[in-house]
Amino acid sequence: MLNMVTRLLRAKPNTTCGDCAAREKYTLLNAAVDTLRGEYATDAVREERMAVCKSCEYLALGSNCKLCGCFVHLKTRYAAASCDINRW
Numbered sequence: 001m002l003n004m005v006t007r008l009l010r011a012k013p014n015t016t017c018g019d020c021a022a023r024e025k026y027t028l029l030n031a032a033v034d035t036l037r038g039e040y041a042t043d044a045v046r047e048e049r050m051a052v053c054k055s056c057e058y059l060a061l062g063s064n065c066k067l068c069g070c071f072v073h074l075k076t077r078y079a080a081a082s083c084d085i086n087r088w
C-alpha cells in the first residue's frame with residue numbers, strides 16, 4: 001500500500017506545460033510518506049539547506065518560505081525535498 005501511494009505521488013502530472021511538468025513539487029503528502037519511511041536528510045544537509053534559506057529574500061519571519069508556503073525548518077529535514085527555485 002505504501003509503495004502504491006509513493007508511486008502515485010511521484011507520478012508526473014499529465015500536462016504539456018514545460019516548467020510545471022519538469023518540476024516535481026514536494027507536498028505535505030510526500031512528507032507524510034517520507035516520515036513513515038524514515039527518509040530524512042542528514043544533519044549536515046539540513047544545516048546547509050537552512051543556511052541557504054536564512055539568507056534567502058523569500059524567507060518570512062525566519063521560518064516560512066513565501067514561495068512554497070513551507071516551514072523551512074521542517075521542509076529541509078526531508079531527503080527528497082528541494083527548494084522551488086533550486087537553491088538547494
Ligand code: SF4
Pocket residue numbers: 052053056057058059064065066067068072082083084085086087088
Ligand atoms: S526554500 Fe528556497 S525559496 Fe524558500 S526560503 Fe528556502 S531557499 Fe528561499
